[in-house]
Amino acid sequence: MQEAVAVQTPWYRASFKEWVLTTDHKKIAILYAVTSLVFFAVAGLMGMVIRLELTSPGMQYVSPDFYNYLLTGHGAVLLLWWAIAFWGAFTNFLIPLMIGARDVAFPRLNQLSYWFFFSASILVLITLIPSQNIKMMWTGYPPFSLHDGAGPTALYVFIIWLIAGSTLGTGVNFITTVLRMRAKGITLGGMNLMVHGLMASIVIQLLGVPAFVGAVTMLFLDKYIGTGFFNPAVGGDPILYQHLFWFYSHPAVYVMILPAFGVFSEVISTMSRKPIFGRKSMVIALWAIAILGFEVWAHHMFTSGMPDWLRIVMSYTTVLIAVPTGIKIFNWAATLHKGAIRFHTPMLFTLGGIFMFLIGGLTGIPLALPSFDIHVHDSHFVVGHFHYVLAMAVTFGAFSGAYFWYPKVTGRMFPEGLGKASFWLMLVGSNIFYFTQMMVGIAGMPRRYADYPAIPEWVKLNEIQTVGAFILAAGVLLTFVAWIRGLKGPRVERSPWGSPSLEWTTPSPPPPQNFDKLPVEVPPGWSPYHYGR
Amino acid sequence: MAQAAAVHHGEHETSFWPLPTGLAVLFIPIALTAYFAWHMPLLGLVLGGVAAALLAVGIGGWAREFFTKGAEEGLGPIAVGAFIASEVVIFGTMFAAFWMGRIVYAGQWSAWIPSNLNLTLALWLTIILWASSATIVLAERAMGRNDRNASLGWIGATFVLGLLFVILHMNEWAHLAAGGFKLGANIYSTTFYALTGVHTSHVVVGLLIQIVLFVVIAARLMTPERVTFFRASSLYWHFVDIMWLMVASNAYLVGGLR
Numbered sequence: 007m008q009e010a011v012a013v014q015t016p017w018y019r020a021s022f023k024e025w026v027l028t029t030d031h032k033k034i035a036i037l038y039a040v041t042s043l044v045f046f047a048v049a050g051l052m053g054m055v056i057r058l059e060l061t062s063p064g065m066q067y068v069s070p071d072f073y074n075y076l077l078t079g080h081g082a083v084l085l086l087w088w089a090i091a092f093w094g095a096f097t098n099f100l101i102p103l104m105i106g107a108r109d110v111a112f113p114r115l116n117q118l119s120y121w122f123f124f125s126a127s128i129l130v131l132i133t134l135i136p137s138q139n140i141k142m143m144w145t146g147y148p149p150f151s152l153h154d155g156a157g158p159t160a161l162y163v164f165i166i167w168l169i170a171g172s173t174l175g176t177g178v179n180f181i182t183t184v185l186r187m188r189a190k191g192i193t194l195g196g197m198n199l200m201v202h203g204l205m206a207s208i209v210i211q212l213l214g215v216p217a218f219v220g221a222v223t224m225l226f227l228d229k230y231i232g233t234g235f236f237n238p239a240v241g242g243d244p245i246l247y248q249h250l251f252w253f254y255s256h257p258a259v260y261v262m263i264l265p266a267f268g269v270f271s272e273v274i275s276t277m278s279r280k281p282i283f284g285r286k287s288m289v290i291a292l293w294a295i296a297i298l299g300f301e302v303w304a305h306h307m308f309t310s311g312m313p314d315w316l317r318i319v320m321s322y323t324t325v326l327i328a329v330p331t332g333i334k335i336f337n338w339a340a341t342l343h344k345g346a347i348r349f350h351t352p353m354l355f356t357l358g359g360i361f362m363f364l365i366g367g368l369t370g371i372p373l374a375l376p377s378f379d380i381h382v383h384d385s386h387f388v389v390g391h392f393h394y395v396l397a398m399a400v401t402f403g404a405f406s407g408a409y410f411w412y413p414k415v416t417g418r419m420f421p422e423g424l425g426k427a428s429f430w431l432m433l434v435g436s437n438i439f440y441f442t443q444m445m446v447g448i449a450g451m452p453r454r455y456a457d458y459p460a461i462p463e464w465v466k467l468n469e470i471q472t473v474g475a476f477i478l479a480a481g482v483l484l485t486f487v488a489w490i491r492g493l494k495g496p497r498v499e500r501s502p503w504g505s506p507s508l509e510w511t512t513p514s515p516p517p518p519q520n521f522d523k524l525p526v527e528v529p530p531g532w533s534p535y536h537y538g539r
Numbered sequence: 540m541a542q543a544a545a546v547h548h549g550e551h552e553t554s555f556w557p558l559p560t561g562l563a564v565l566f567i568p569i570a571l572t573a574y575f576a577w578h579m580p581l582l583g584l585v586l587g588g589v590a591a592a593l594l595a596v597g598i599g600g601w602a603r604e605f606f607t608k609g610a611e612e613g614l615g616p617i618a619v620g621a622f623i624a625s626e627v628v629i630f631g632t633m634f635a636a637f638w639m640g641r642i643v644y645a646g647q648w649s650a651w652i653p654s655n656l657n658l659t660l661a662l663w664l665t666i667i668l669w670a671s672s673a674t675i676v677l678a679e680r681a682m683g684r685n686d687r688n689a690s691l692g693w694i695g696a697t698f699v700l701g702l703l704f705v706i707l708h709m710n711e712w713a714h715l716a717a718g719g720f721k722l723g724a725n726i727y728s729t730t731f732y733a734l735t736g737v738h739t740s741h742v743v744v745g746l747l748i749q750i751v752l753f754v755v756i757a758a759r760l761m762t763p764e765r766v767t768f769f770r771a772s773s774l775y776w777h778f779v780d781i782m783w784l785m786v787a788s789n790a791y792l793v794g795g796l797r
Contacts, residue, residue: 027553111614121561160576164568178618216625220632230575234723241644241726
């Protein structure tokens with residue numbers, strides 16, 4: 007019976023026409039992943055140019071104006087195309103497999119969601135034309151973003167609109183899928199933690215993205231139609247934009263990190279051969295973070311001007327986030343305790359990701375306190391802090407997940423040595439880079455500027471950062487090499503890591519109908535983390 | 540139910556129709572950018588026209604394929620419910636802008652209220668829109684009895700009421716703007732037009748959906764066993780009607796009463 011399935015054509019034999027018109031969630035996942043990785047590489051190179059420019063005082067490589075475009079592109083593309091959209095690939099590939107469904111609830115809508123994402127990508131490419139460079143940072147704060155010197159506001163607005171269309175389409179699709187298409191025997195609480203992580207991030211996006219859409223729509227109306235939302239002369243308020251923007255963009259941080267938490271849980275459980283410790287508390291903690299994430303947005307605006315009582319409230323709620331995240335970290339540690347741990351590449355990336363998240367999280371607690379935050383606001387300390395969380399914890403999580411499910415997606419094994427070398431380079435490089443970045447921030451260096459005075463301490467710390475950045479880039483490059491070479495790697499059986507989770511019970515790569523036998527049914531007491539203990 | 544989706548996906552299932560729809564999705568923002576930011580109105584209008592044609596082809600083909608190839612799964616209302624949740628937040632941003640101005644400029648506000656603001660018309664608009672919520676329920680019931688002609692009639696009535704709402708409202712805007720209540724005059728005018736404008740854009744989308752619904756029923760694609768699309772679209776229409784109560788009570792009463 008297994009052979010009968012293997013005869014069917016896997017995804018990589020599909021014709022070009024099938025790729026363009028596909029409604030198969032697995033092919034759409036690969037479309038997302040490839041688009042996302044291309045933009046990851048481009049925006050990463052933009053970051054390297056920024057890093058080179060900052061290595062020494064004075065302007066060496068780019069003009070200040072182009073530097074602003076690089077900052078905008080680096081931020082917007084890595085957040086929206088990498089840290090959020092790469093999880094879109096996981097959502098598409100894994101959720102139907104993990105809940106035992108044939109496909110998603112609305113396969114055509116799923117294809118249309120990708121076209122929204124693709125259209126947004128085209129608009130980003132248009133901004134590469136020099137006259138169309140967007141220089142308003144990914145935040146797009148008015149009044150600067152309403153100014154002609156900031157580049158075409160319309161493109162910024164529509165990039166956000168299209169990304170929002172994509173996430174809303176994906177959101178309603180997967181919420182419906184998870185609510186109504188689970189295999190018999192899988193309860194909502196019994197789903198994989200990865201599904202919970204992805205769903206929590208989808209629900210955040212469903213309720214958060216519209217706030218961002220509303221904000222940029224007001225930007226569009228103010229700039230081109232002549233309304234007065236952000237014009238203080240007629241009673242408008244630019245701070246309103248910041249509130250609406252961060253109402254989405256703070257929870258967006260959890261959109262990026264919660265799926266990584268899902269990966270950490272799957273990988274730690276599988277590689278320690280133990281059921282995840284405190285599973286119920288893990289699910290509750292995930293959703294608690296998702297809900298709490300909506301109550302903290304104003305901590306990005308401690309110096310923007312707001313009433314003191316709001317600062318105090320937002321400071322408390324921000325510190326409160328440390329509780330559910332702490333629960334998760336202790337539960338992962340407890341899962342490792344007395345486990346039969348195997349240090350394969352995905353496991354290394356997971357442990358590294360938790361370590362990076364710990365540093366990013368612990369530096370976040372003082373940042374939540376206005377007294378400290380006002381001191382380091384808009385300094386490189388903040389940049390270092392959020393690169394620990396968003397750049398490294400998320401990327402380690404994404405790489406860990408990509409290595410972990412690589413054999414499931416391709417049916418082949420990646421070269422383990424390259425993966426491990428990539429991990430160590432990335433871990434060492436990123437810590438050299440971002441830790442010094444926090445130090446130079448504490449030493450007073452402000453962020454976003456293209457140039458800085460030749461203070462000896464700053465210069466030295468910036469040089470060290472550049473060294474770290476190159477080591478990090480080399481590590482990322484090795485992972486790309488590993489994934490490409492892995493396509494010719496040795497074939498694997500269904501479950502190379504020995505996980506009992508549902509997606510590993512089907513052939514690798516999964517056949518077009520996902521499972522050998524439909525409908526899928528799981529026995530009573532089934533668990534994706536059942537290791538007989 | 541859980542595995543209903545297994546029925547309608549053949550092997551290597553592909554669908555042509557999301558592609559033209561997706562191209563329209565690409566062309567619309569470029570058309571708007573050309574019109575507003577690049578100062579190339581002709582390019583904007585041409586691209587916009589192409590996008591509208593593609594959208595019509597895409598949605599039409601999509602609806603046809605849905606009813607001829609698909610099987611009833613009954614999943615639409617959940618998805619529309621989730622979509623409505625996000626719509627509420629979009630409206631919420633406009634309410635936030637309105638309330639921020641209303642509270643911070645409470646002292647100056649009454650000077651901004653236009654003298655020709657017509658509260659009676661707001662009441663008539665409410666009655667018209669809510670009547671259309673009733674007629675769409677009657678249309679849905681008629682479809683459930685397989686009474687195609689009655690259903691078409693009630694959808695037509697819903698459409699006419701919705702269209703009347705839009706026309707009366709646009710007339711009111713023109714009237715107010717002529718009296719000096721321009722878009723950027725003050726934060727009240729900005730948020731008044733934003734709240735009512737965002738709402739009216741939703742009414743227009745609802746009217747377009749009703750056209751699709753009318754065609755689908757008239758072409759005998761919809762049967763009493765396949766009314767999920769009907770239920771989903773009337774759910775959306777009810778949401779638009781309920782939202783009007785929030786919009787009108789804020790824009791007209793909280794904003795317009797001295």
